Amino acid sequence: MYRYDEFDAAFVKDRVSQFRDQVQRRLAGELTEDQFRIHRLMNGLYLQLHAYMLRIAVPYGTLSARQLRKLADIARRYDKGYGHFTTRQNLQLNWPSLKDTPDILDELASVEMHAIQTSGNCIRNVTADHFAGAAADEIDDPRPYAEILRQWSSIHPEFSFLPRKFKIAVTGAARDRAAIQVHDIGYQLVRNSAGEVGFAVWIGGGQGRTPMVAKKIRDFLPAADLLAYSEAIVRVYNLEGRRDNKYKARIKILVHEKGAEPMRLAVEEEFAARNDGRLRLPQSEIDRIHAYFAPPALAARGARSNAFESRKASDAKFRAFVETNVAQHKIDGFGIVTISLKPIGGIPGDATSDQMDVVADLAERLGHDEIRVSHEQNLVLPHVAVDDIPAIYDVLAKHELATANVGQISDIIACPGLDYCSLATARSIPVAQRISDRFGDGERAHDIGDLKIKISGCINACGHHHVGHIGILGLERKGVETYQITLGGSADENCTLGDITGPGFSYEAVVDAVETVVDTYLGLRSDKTEDFLTAYRRVGMAPFKAALYEKNPGADI
């Protein structure tokens, strides 16, 4: 894992003391709210529906046990004993007070964390594949590059007042687990024909009210040019992105209006004009950062673990957990364990302080001190010996953390929605809870198979509904919540945006509507191996639409 050196530590400390001074001046009445707002937003502090909300960055979703324990401790002492992991691999606290935030930021700094640039029209927390460094299909670890981007983008003098927020994601494998095609920039690590590591570059993806799939503008960018090329992209965007309408200010609109090819040319021209090599990364520097992310020394074990196999044979629940929550590690005898933060009927992405402590302990004891936050709002232990999985499972099960549903219908992404968010138009969480309760994690869910449901409580799409196999968008019509359903979205390497089924459904009817969609799929799939998305892509909208609206003629509210 990356460790701050003196430079990083002093940088963050400076920033915290600056914010402490700003908070003191605000509380003393020397700054008005209008003057203060920009300061607090630059430090991730929002004023939400019930109280302030602090968004803490978890860079590229990587945490150590010490850091997760600190988050637990902060949530317990300064909040109500829980936090919410988001689709941007951040942690949100829902109830901190303004006067405590400088102390919270100091606590974070003590474990090399911060809330810098988790808000504002700047380059936000850089996200990455949550299986980075462990996945069997990885070309290179994306995190060193994400860390280099994190440093370069921190309080960037030129790019702190962009037309709108700017999100970068990096993935290390062809299989995209970081949703790079719905980011402002998506970097995909690839090898060229000479075997060198570099990036395929995607720009202009995003969700919100005008969703767009990113366009690929480079097949291969040498790794050394990562910063120079990023600078070229963001500079073209800063100069040319629209500022007349905040809903048209993201880079996706510029790419769309200008055209992907003219945009590519503009970026290449800017990149070429910047020929002084000043931002070119020396290999020694890439290696230096890489070294921080060296995989733990995992001695290859036998591919077969007796403890693991015998437990699997004797315990159906454990077997189900392994099937859904354990992924292939690049080293034999190890596995990647996903800890579902989606208990049946629970709040997606929420974890209590006690749960965070449990996960931290497990990571320290049996997980080589690493934890990941996934954009799917789960936690991950990326390096565990298969031998230890039964023991890990037992601890998780004791703390409601062993739900065997990763990738299944109840593994739902949901934004905080109207229960917390001042921008929301409808609730998301209770819709997720009801769907989860309806389908559960038993035989039925297992039979349905891979199905990603994603729910947003407003058009801003923090719940990624556009790329849900089933997407749900909560809106408000004449004071009543109404839910629009989309089908066929996907955030992976074959990224697509979902199609709207038709008129929306009421809060009461939306779960039935989802069930209708699921039943329709079960009725038309060619066999059990054809998952929902594949089936949808084969048959299209018509049968789903027919089932939804002919069966429920009163649904069109």
Add this chain to the structure above:
Amino acid sequence: MTVIFKNGQFVEDTWKTVADGEDLPPSGHVIVPLDWWQAQRGAFEGSNVPIGVRIEPGTKIEDYAADISRFALIALAFPKFQDGRHFSTAQLLRERYGFKGELRAVGEILLDQVQLMSRCGFDTLQITDGPTLAALREGRATVLSRFYQPSPAAEAPVGTRPWLRKPA
């Protein structure tokens, strides 16, 4: 007399900003709108009178590349603090077009932007924002002492990570 912020203090402005239609003093040291310069440039053929231009955000600076060295001062307008386009213009002027004259930011400038501007190559700030003016007069600048980016304002030192970090 206008006061500008320069090198950490307020000083009297030695330049005069001229509006459209006003006569130019023969001594120069006037800041004219870029359009005005474009229309009147013939009158300055062969003259060395110091001229400054004011450039609004959205102007494509590359269209004026050949003229840049003629100006003794370039004033980049910040009508709203949220409009950060001229942070990039400043970088381009300094780095790509080698502008050596006075680079000035004019308009709604927030306290947090003061140091960012100097790191993008601005020399002087003509600030309209009251709270920023008040804070600077009280000596309350928000300054960081470590930076993760090189700046045209000063060459990066030789050493580790010269491509990235810039100590104070």
Add this chain to the structure above:
Amino acid sequence: MPQVVSANRLDDGIVVFVGRDRAWVELLDAARLFDTKADMEAAVAVAQKDVAANRVVDIFPFEVKISGDTVTAVALRDIIRTSGPTVHRDHGKQAVHG
């Protein structure tokens, strides 16, 4: 419909209402009800002084309805804001209410 004047307290961000004796209160039950637009606007004007004094931020009025002894907000957003998250009945003002 009667209205209540609301804001968030500066130091902890908690939702507060103009109370019957004009002081800020945390519970809707103790909020003062304004029956006319003029009364509400006058209350907002007074409340603005507390914005200027940096006690509260983001003042806004919203509609409530009264049935028997209980006052409830009309819009769902205001109902949630005045009671707490519907998914966490142990948090927010509803927790105090019991």
